[in-house]
Amino acid sequence: MTTSVTPKTATQDLSMAVIYHSNYGHTRRVAEAIAEGARQVLPAEQIKAIDIHDVDWDFIDAADVLVFGSAVYMGSITAEFKTFMDETSQRWYHRKWEGKWAAGFANSGGLSGDKLAVLQQICLYAMQHGMHWLGLPLMPTGHSETDLNRLSSFLGLMTQSIDAPPEETPCKGDIDTAIWFGAYLAKTIIKHAPNSV
Ligand SMILES: Cc1cc2nc3c(=O)[nH]c(=O)nc-3n(C[C@H](O)[C@H](O)[C@H](O)COP(=O)(O)O)c2cc1C
Numbered sequence: 662m663t664t665s666v667t668p669k670t671a672t673q674d675l676s677m678a679v680i681y682h683s684n685y686g687h688t689r690r691v692a693e694a695i696a697e698g699a700r701q702v703l704p705a706e707q708i709k710a711i712d713i714h715d716v717d718w719d720f721i722d723a724a725d726v727l728v729f730g731s732a733v734y735m736g737s738i739t740a741e742f743k744t745f746m747d748e749t750s751q752r753w754y755h756r757k758w759e760g761k762w763a764a765g766f767a768n769s770g771g772l773s774g775d776k777l778a779v780l781q782q783i784c785l786y787a788m789q790h791g792m793h794w795l796g797l798p799l800m801p802t803g804h805s806e807t808d809l810n811r812l813s814s815f816l817g818l819m820t821q822s823i824d825a826p827p828e829e830t831p832c833k834g835d836i837d838t839a840i841w842f843g844a845y846l847a848k849t850i851i852k853h854a855p856n857s858v
Pocket of ligand 1: 682683684685686687688689732733734735736737768769770771772773774775822
């Protein structure tokens, strides 16, 4: 099997790109919380939250873990996120991302909101690229707005926003879960780096 990704030899060189589509800022806030969690573990400059309308392809191509997130539109990733996916078809063809780590998140207005369909779409996309999927291995602490993983999602991160500014919603529990997720992903890629002890 050929793998396009050359493993990094020093954990401080490991990097993460959190790639998202957000029209009203709620999914962006979740992306930034994931990045914040990762920065608790890895150097800040190695972590970037990247809007799909302003893609830093060089950073993404060099990153060890790609975290993909979309708002939910009509039970699906948004059309704009799909456009981003389709733009990576040459990378798929040349197996450019094969062997990278991948993870996903979905934000929607409904409590369920059919976020699972979005996580499944993102997971399948990562599998097409030959990436290694990381889920969210976090037991829910409860179902209130301050609880971790209150929506009980394990394939990836689910968050919910109501019709209020992104500074107020998603709720604290969802944002704290996003921070936890980012830190977990960073710790996991360190643990599996070739020279880890
Ligand atoms: C066209 C459209 C379709 C939507 N479809 C859904 C849906 O299927 N399920 C849901 O829970 N919310 C749905 N919503 C609400 C969005 O998921 C919610 O506004 C979005 O996650 C906010 O994220 P953003 O601020 O990052 O854009 C929809 C919103 C729009 C504009």
